[in-house]
Amino acid sequence: xxxxxxxxxxxxxxxxxxxxxxxxxxxxxxxxxxxxxxxxxxxxxxxxxxxxxxxxxxxxxxxxxxxxxxxxxxxxxxxxxxxxxxxxxxxxxxxxxxxxxxxxxxxxxxxxxxxxxxxxxxxxxxxxxxxxxxxxxxxxxxxxxxxxxxxxxxxxx
Numbered sequence: 001x002x003x004x005x006x007x008x009x010x011x012x013x014x015x016x017x018x019x020x021x022x023x024x025x026x027x028x029x030x031x032x033x034x035x036x037x038x039x040x041x042x043x044x045x046x047x048x049x050x051x052x053x054x055x056x057x058x059x060x061x062x063x064x065x066x067x068x069x070x071x072x073x074x075x076x077x078x079x080x081x082x083x084x085x086x087x088x089x090x091x092x093x094x095x096x097x098x099x100x101x102x103x104x105x106x107x108x109x110x111x112x113x114x115x116x117x118x119x120x121x122x123x124x125x126x127x128x129x130x131x132x133x134x135x136x137x138x139x140x141x142x143x144x145x146x147x148x149x150x151x152x153x154x155x156x157x
Contacts, residue, residue, distance in 0.1 A: 073133075
């Protein structure tokens with residue numbers, strides 16, 4: 001680039017800066033009708049923003065409540081699973097102790113049959129309990145969000 005071009009460019013930049021920085025820009029008069037429409041639009045925008053913000057805060061609170069309830073429910077469910085597991089392990093150890101102490105094959109078969117029947121009943125009962133607890137946890141976890149949605153959409157209906 002040559003010096004003449006650079007000097008011309010700098011002169012143009014300075015001229016533009018002077019033109020835009022001068023306080024002599026002509027004042028624009030906004031017609032009252034346009035000003036009124038703009039003010040109404042701004043007021044409506046502020047109202048809608050306030051409503052949106054309020055709704056977002058309610059949904060956020062409902063989500064926090066849902067997560068809290070779900071966390072508590074999962075902890076209860078895990079405790080119930082551990083309890084069932086411990087019970088089943090204890091029953092298996094008791095069965096093996098009895099099996100080792102059996103004197104005859106017939107006694108061992110009888111112990112095995114009785115243990116299998118009892119464990120089947122216990123496992124069925126545990127499965128029902130865990131299923132009921134899972135349904136309870138799901139219901140309790142979804143309740144805060146469900147009630148928040150109902151509160152939000154009830155006024156609109």
